[in-house]
Amino acid sequence: MSTISDVAERAAVSAMTVSRVINNSGYVSAPTRDRVERAIEELGYVPNALARQLRSKRTKILALIVSDITNPFFTTIARGVEDVAARHGFSVMFCNTDESAAEEAQYLQVLIERQVDGVLLVPTRRGGASFRTLRAHRVPVVVLDRRVNDPFVDSVRCDSEAGAYALTRHLISLGHRRIAVLTGRRTISTSVDRVAGCRRALQDSGLVLPGELVRFGGYNFGSLNQTDGYEMARSVLASASPWPTAIFAANNFIAFGVVRALHEAGLAVPGDMSVVAFDDLPADWAMDPFLTVAAQPAYEIGHRAAELLLDRIAGDPDAIGNAVVFPFELIIRNSSSAPRVTEAARA
Amino acid sequence: MSTISDVAERAAVSAMTVSRVINNSGYVSAPTRDRVERAIEELGYVPNALARQLRSKRTKILALIVSDITNPFFTTIARGVEDVAARHGFSVMFCNTDESAAEEAQYLQVLIERQVDGVLLVPTRRGGASFRTLRAHRVPVVVLDRRVNDPFVDSVRCDSEAGAYALTRHLISLGHRRIAVLTGRRTISTSVDRVAGCRRALQDSGLVLPGELVRFGGYNFGSLNQTDGYEMARSVLASASPWPTAIFAANNFIAFGVVRALHEAGLAVPGDMSVVAFDDLPADWAMDPFLTVAAQPAYEIGHRAAELLLDRIAGDPDAIGNAVVFPFELIIRNSSSAPRVTEAARA
DNA sequence: TTGTATGCGTTATCAC
DNA sequence: GTGATAACGCATACAA
Numbered sequence: 220m221s222t223i224s225d226v227a228e229r230a231a232v233s234a235m236t237v238s239r240v241i242n243n244s245g246y247v248s249a250p251t252r253d254r255v256e257r258a259i260e261e262l263g264y265v266p267n268a269l270a271r272q273l274r275s276k277r278t279k280i281l282a283l284i285v286s287d288i289t290n291p292f293f294t295t296i297a298r299g300v301e302d303v304a305a306r307h308g309f310s311v312m313f314c315n316t317d318e319s320a321a322e323e324a325q326y327l328q329v330l331i332e333r334q335v336d337g338v339l340l341v342p343t344r345r346g347g348a349s350f351r352t353l354r355a356h357r358v359p360v361v362v363l364d365r366r367v368n369d370p371f372v373d374s375v376r377c378d379s380e381a382g383a384y385a386l387t388r389h390l391i392s393l394g395h396r397r398i399a400v401l402t403g404r405r406t407i408s409t410s411v412d413r414v415a416g417c418r419r420a421l422q423d424s425g426l427v428l429p430g431e432l433v434r435f436g437g438y439n440f441g442s443l444n445q446t447d448g449y450e451m452a453r454s455v456l457a458s459a460s461p462w463p464t465a466i467f468a469a470n471n472f473i474a475f476g477v478v479r480a481l482h483e484a485g486l487a488v489p490g491d492m493s494v495v496a497f498d499d500l501p502a503d504w505a506m507d508p509f510l511t512v513a514a515q516p517a518y519e520i521g522h523r524a525a526e527l528l529l530d531r532i533a534g535d536p537d538a539i540g541n542a543v544v545f546p547f548e549l550i551i552r553n554s555s556s557a558p559r560v561t562e563a564a565r566a
Numbered sequence: 567m568s569t570i571s572d573v574a575e576r577a578a579v580s581a582m583t584v585s586r587v588i589n590n591s592g593y594v595s596a597p598t599r600d601r602v603e604r605a606i607e608e609l610g611y612v613p614n615a616l617a618r619q620l621r622s623k624r625t626k627i628l629a630l631i632v633s634d635i636t637n638p639f640f641t642t643i644a645r646g647v648e649d650v651a652a653r654h655g656f657s658v659m660f661c662n663t664d665e666s667a668a669e670e671a672q673y674l675q676v677l678i679e680r681q682v683d684g685v686l687l688v689p690t691r692r693g694g695a696s697f698r699t700l701r702a703h704r705v706p707v708v709v710l711d712r713r714v715n716d717p718f719v720d721s722v723r724c725d726s727e728a729g730a731y732a733l734t735r736h737l738i739s740l741g742h743r744r745i746a747v748l749t750g751r752r753t754i755s756t757s758v759d760r761v762a763g764c765r766r767a768l769q770d771s772g773l774v775l776p777g778e779l780v781r782f783g784g785y786n787f788g789s790l791n792q793t794d795g796y797e798m799a800r801s802v803l804a805s806a807s808p809w810p811t812a813i814f815a816a817n818n819f820i821a822f823g824v825v826r827a828l829h830e831a832g833l834a835v836p837g838d839m840s841v842v843a844f845d846d847l848p849a850d851w852a853m854d855p856f857l858t859v860a861a862q863p864a865y866e867i868g869h870r871a872a873e874l875l876l877d878r879i880a881g882d883p884d885a886i887g888n889a890v891v892f893p894f895e896l897i898i899r900n901s902s903s904a905p906r907v908t909e910a911a912r913a
Numbered sequence: 914t915t916g917t918a919t920g921c922g923t924t925a926t927c928a929c
Numbered sequence: 930g931t932g933a934t935a936a937c938g939c940a941t942a943c944a945a
Contacts, residue, residue, distance in 0.1 A: 220703065222938055233916050238940060246914050263702060268679040269625070270938030273616045273921050288644055288660075294636040301635075301662060310676060313635075313660035315648060329657060332615040355610060356567065569922055580932045585924060593930050617922030620937050 221262040230258035241266055272334065279309045281528060282330045283339045283521075284323065285363075288315040292471065292498055292517050293341070296363065299521025300339060307529055309336070318343050318404065324352070331356045337528045339363055339521075345408065359531040361524045366408040373531060375524040375543040379409045379497070382513035382547035383416025386467060386495045389511065389549065391424050394557045395465040395493060399432040401451040401477060402469035410435065413469045413497060431459055436473065448476020456484055464492065464558035471498035474510060478554075489556040499550060508553035516545050568609040577605040588613055619681065626656045628875060629677045630686045630868075631670065632710075635662040639818065639845055639864050640688070643710065646868025647686060654876055656683070665690050665751065671699075678703045684875045686710055686868075692755065706878040708871045713755040720878060722871040722890040726756045726844070729860035729894035730763025733814060733842045736858065736896065738771050741904045742812040742840065746779040748798040748824060749816035757782065760816045760844060778806055783820065795823020803831055811839065811905035818845035821857060825901075836903040846897060855900035863892050 223241075227234040232251060239245040240255040247255070258264070272278045283300050285293040297313055304311050312335065316322040320343045327349060330338060337359040342349060346368035353360045354371075362374040390398055400417045403410035418428045434454060436447040448468060456462065466481075468474035474496035478488060486492050488508055499514035523543055531538075570588075574581040579598060586592040587602040594602075605611070619625045630647050632640040644660055651658050659682065663669040667690045674696055677685060684706040689696060693715040700707045701718075709721040737745055747764045750757035765775045781801060783794040795815060803809065813828075815821035821843035825835060833839050835855055846861035870890055878885075 223940095224938080234939075235916060236914090239915085242940085244940090248914060251914080265675070265678050265703065267620075267681060267938055269616055269620045269681055270921090271940075273614075273620055273923090274938080274940045276921075278616070288648075289638050289641040291636050291638070294641060297635055297660075298662065310659060310680065312657060313644075315645065328612070331612050333657065334614060334616055356612065570924095571922080581922090582924080582932060583930085586931085589924085591924095595930060598930080614922050617937090618924075620939090621922080621924045623937075 221264045223264075223266070225262055226255065226258045226264050229262060230254040276334075278334045278336055280312060280333065280335045281309050281337050281339060281525070282312045282314060282326070282335045284314040284316060284326055285341045286316050286318045286343065288313065290472065292515070295517035296521035296524075299518040299523075300525040301521075303522055303525035303529065309529070316341075316343055318407075320344055320348075323349055327352055331358060337361070337532050339524050339528060341365060342367060344406065357536060359528060359536060361528045361531070363520065363524050364409060366412070369540070371537075371540045373524075373527050373541045373543075375520050375527060375545070376409075377515040377520065377545045377547050379412035380416040380419070382497060382515075382549075383413040383467065383469075384420045385416075385547070385549045386497075386511070386513050387417045387420035388423075389551060390465045390467070390493060390495060390555060391420060391426070393493070393555060395463075396426060396558075397432065397461065397463040398428070398465045398467055399434070399455045399459065399463040400428060400467045400469070401434045401436070401448060401455070401473050403436045403447075403473070405435050410469060413467075417467055432463055448473030449480045450476070452477040452480035453484075456480070462492075465555065466492060466494050468494060468496040471496065474498070474512075489554050491559065493555040493558065495555050497547075499548075511552045511555040512550050513547040514550055515547055520545060568611045570611075570613070572609055573602065573605045573611050576609060577601040623681075625681045625683055627659060627680065627682045628656050628684050628686060628872065629659045629661060629673070629682045631661040631663060631673055632688045633663050633665045633690065635660065637819065639862070642864035643868035643871075646865040646870075647872040648868075650869055650872035650876070656876070663688075663690055665754075667691055667695075670696055674699055678705060684708070684879050686871050686875060688712060689714060691753065704883060706875060706883060708875045708878070710867065710871050711756060713759070716887070718884075718887045720871075720874050720888045720890075722867050722874060722892070723756075724862040724867065724892045724894050726759035727763040727766070729844060729862075729896075730760040730814065730816075731767045732763075732894070732896045733844075733858070733860050734764045734767035735770075736898065737812045737814070737840060737842060737902060738767060738773070740840070740902060742810075743773060743905075744779065744808065744810040745775070745812045745814055746781070746799075746802045746806065746810040747775060747814045747816070748781045748783070748795060748802070748820050750783045750794075750820070752782050757816060760814075764814055779810055783816075795820030796827045797823070799824040799827035800831075803827070809839075812902070813839060813841050815841060815843040818843065821845070821859075836901050838906065840902040840905065842902050844894075846895075858899045858902040859897050860894040861897055862894055867892060 223234045223237050226237045237255050239247050240252055281304055283297055287293060301311055314326045323343050338353060339361050341363045342365060350369050350372060360372060362372055364376050400414050402414050421428050434451040466477050468477050477494055481488055481492055488494050495511045497513050499512045527541060570581045570584050573584045584602050586594050587599055628651050630644055634640060648658055661673045670690050685700060686708050688710045689712060697716050697719060707719060709719050711723050747761050749761050768775050781798040813824050815824045824841055828835055828839055835841050842858045844860050846859045874888060
């Protein structure tokens with residue numbers, strides 16, 4: 220309501236001096252500073268960030284664009300981002316695309332208009348328009364969670380392929396030979412990489428991943444309608460012959476659905492069917508049995524990505540991209556065990 | 567990068583005319599409009615929202631402040647808010663307090679500096695400082711999820727007391743007489759109201775809620791460390807005598823912990839112990855057994871609150887507060903059944 | 914140590 | 930229909 224001029228008038232100084240007090244910049248004598256601070260207090264003056272931003276050409280706003288704001292994986296990332304941002308005086312705008320490229324483009328447009336200083340993006344596409352747009356407007360970007368084609372873009376993610384490989388090795392070491400793999404959309408690198416990891420692990424043991432045991436989720440991977448895992452598991456039970464002895468779920472939501480479908484079918488986990496999954500999040504801990512997982516350091520991913528973005532904002536906009544790949548953590552719990560020896564397996 | 571003047575120059579018109587084209591305000595001849603649009607296209611011009619906001623004194627930004635951004639209840643609310651906001655050209659800043667009044671105050675300060683047009687708040691306190699601050703700066707606010715003392719504040723929430731009452735009635739009708747109630751912090755209205763609802767239901771049936779069967783969660787209700795439900799359930803099993811035959815969990819996270827603690831203790835749900843809970847969210851659906859709940863319309867709460875806030879922004883800032891109380895939905899599933907008749911119960 | 918002039922990019926107002 | 934001017938609130942550059 221009151222402006223810097225009001226404060227200046229009341230303290231009998233110039234607006235510039237008030238600005239110096241507020242920003243702790245330049246020299247201000249102690250008595251003057253006192254008078255100004257008193258005036259600020261009395262008027263309840265709050266600086267107008269808009270004017271400041273217009274002048275300084277920096278908004279101290281970061282945007283975080285994810286594909287599903289209701290997924291704890293992404294909100295945990297958000298916490299990591301938030302903590303780093305706050306420490307540097309930045310605010311975060313949190314946006315949700317639902318895996319829609321149109322939504323993503325729409326958000327970018329708004330964010331560029333709003334002059335955000337940088338963008339953290341879980342991209343719906345592997346390359347192209349979004350990055351061109353951002354570069355055209357000189358908005359630094361860090362890609363989260365997924366691989367992209369652009370070598371100039373910074374990125375922070377977890378090693379999906381290696382995580383899937385390790386989980387699958389674990390199953391194989393327990394004696395599993397037929398493993399179903401339920402994953403997300405084909406357009407998303409994590410979906411594809413996790414299948415690739417499973418396949419490589421099987422091949423390294425002289426096994427194969429037959430097409431009938433692989434399912435790519437539909438549009439709803441990571442979206443509100445989290446029934447894909449359930450549907451895919453039912454689909455496998457309905458059509459695969461013989462049944463697999465274990466199921467690999469490519470993320471937490473899929474795992475939820477799988478466990479639910481197995482319960483419904485009267486199959487015990489891990490007695491009748493082992494289950495392993497990516498992600499390890501609070502909600503998972505309510506599951507019975509407690510899942511064997513490849514855990515991703517979500518908080519750290521957000522944390523590191525925000526640091527990278529702030530560095531980029533402060534530093535060279537044209538430097539080569541920095542690709543950070545975090546290790547997963549293999550956590551073996553109660554959802555995986557040796558397969559029951561069936562007629563089919565003996566054959 | 568390029569400004570309205572650049573566009574004006576290229577189109578050989580004044581900046582004002584460009585402004586008219588952008589905003590569809592005032593009269594512009596078709597040929598002029600064409601030239602301007604071409605220039606905009608050629609330059610890749612994007613209007614600077616900051617300048618616009620400074621001039622118009624409206625940012626078209628809403629803030630949504632919740633106590634735990636990782637809780638799907640709140641992110642589902644966020645979706646409701648987001649959808650309404652986007653439809654009206656507003657952006658949303660999503661903030662997380664972790665139930666800390668200091669964080670809340672800190673955010674409000676920043677948001678006021680950033681001139682947000684309105685605030686949606688899940689308050690950490692029942693009244694006081696936050697509302698005074700917002701009113702002093704004429705920032706409209708709508709309170710979410712919780713009751714507050716201030717009659718001038720708009721609010722949107724679900725009927726916690728009635729929901730708890732209904733769930734407890736359900737348990738009583740099944741034959742339960744001893745019911746443990748595990749809830750959140752005492753300072754939060756939903757925690758208290760849910761206990762009150764349970765107590766009233768018991769009293770209406772001539773029963774009591776003994777102190778030894780009530781647990782108030784610690785600081786971490788709705789925070790990252792979601793072990794409170796687990797700890798509280800273990801505490802009840804360790805000290806209550808005789809055991810309750812049912813447990814009421816005041817939110818989804820508490821329910822997770824309860825089910826886990828019961829599994830660990832080798833107790834079957836609902837065979838040995840019935841469980842009912844507030845909230846019904848995607849992650850819950852992975853639970854076994856599928857929970858009996860009082861479901862809150864989280865999306866609708868966010869949706870309605872955002873509408874209310876936009877109305878308030880457009881309308882009378884001093885009108886009396888509007889308190890919207892949504893009904894819960896009682897969903898009876900598999901986690902509740904008649905209690906096993908024990909020695910204690912027969913006594 | 915403090916003040917003045919100027920401009921950030923846009924739009925309201927009034928004039929033509 | 931279109932344009933000139935001023936102003937939003939602040940900070941940069943320079944002067945005193």
